[in-house]
Amino acid sequence: MTSEFDVSHLPAEEAAAHLLVTPSALADLSLADAARVVAYMKPKRFKAGTIVIQEGEARHNDYMLLLLSGDIAVENELPGAADSMVVSIIGPGSLLGEMGVIDGSPRSATCTANTDITVGLLTRTGLMRLLRDEPAVGARLLLAITKRMADRLRETTRKLRTFAQMNRVLQQELNVVMNNRIRTERQSAKS
Numbered sequence: 001m002t003s004e005f006d007v008s009h010l011p012a013e014e015a016a017a018h019l020l021v022t023p024s025a026l027a028d029l030s031l032a033d034a035a036r037v038v039a040y041m042k043p044k045r046f047k048a049g050t051i052v053i054q055e056g057e058a059r060h061n062d063y064m065l066l067l068l069s070g071d072i073a074v075e076n077e078l079p080g081a082a083d084s085m086v087v088s089i090i091g092p093g094s095l096l097g098e099m100g101v102i103d104g105s106p107r108s109a110t111c112t113a114n115t116d117i118t119v120g121l122l123t124r125t126g127l128m129r130l131l132r133d134e135p136a137v138g139a140r141l142l143l144a145i146t147k148r149m150a151d152r153l154r155e156t157t158r159k160l161r162t163f164a165q166m167n168r169v170l171q172q173e174l175n176v177v178m179n180n181r182i183r184t185e186r187q188s189a190k191s
Helices: 012-020 031-038 098-103 124-133 135-190
Strands: 042-046 051-053 063-069 072-077 084-090 110-113 117-123
Touching (some): 063 098, 098 135
Antiparallel strands (some): 042 117, 051 110, 072 110
C-alpha cells in the first residue's frame, strides 16, 4: 500500500509530521503542530507478522501509533467463530490506537504488521508531557483526535442504522414466509 503523499525525500521527523496531517490521520492538525507532536513520539520498528495491538488487551495499551512505513491488517474477532475478520489494511499516514492513549481501555481490534513496519509511538506519558510543555499544541492534538473519533462514531451510527433497516426488511420477509407456511400447513391439515 502506498501513502497518499510521497515523503521519502524528507528527513524522518518532517516526513512523520506530513503523515500525521494526512486525511487518514489527523487532517485538522496544522503541519507546525504535527511537527511539535512528532517530537514527543518514539520511533519503533516491527517485523512482518508481529501483532502490534491485540484486541481485548487491557494492559500496556496507553499509546497510539502513526504508521510511517509498511502495511498493517486490522482485524476483529467474530463472536462464536474461531476466525477473525480483516476489516481494513492500512498504510503510511494511518493512525491507530488513539482511543488507548486517551482512556487506556481494552483494545477494540487486533493490528498485525503485514510487512516490516515503522511507527511513531505516542504514549500517554508523552501526551501528558506535551500538554504540560506546549498546552496549546496538546489541546489542538486532543481536539483533532476527538474529531476523528466523533467522525468514526457518526460513521458507525450510520452503518448501524443501515444494518437495522436491512434487519427489519429481512424480518418482514421472514414473517411473510412463516405466515404462508402456517397457512399452508393449516390448509393441509384440514384436507
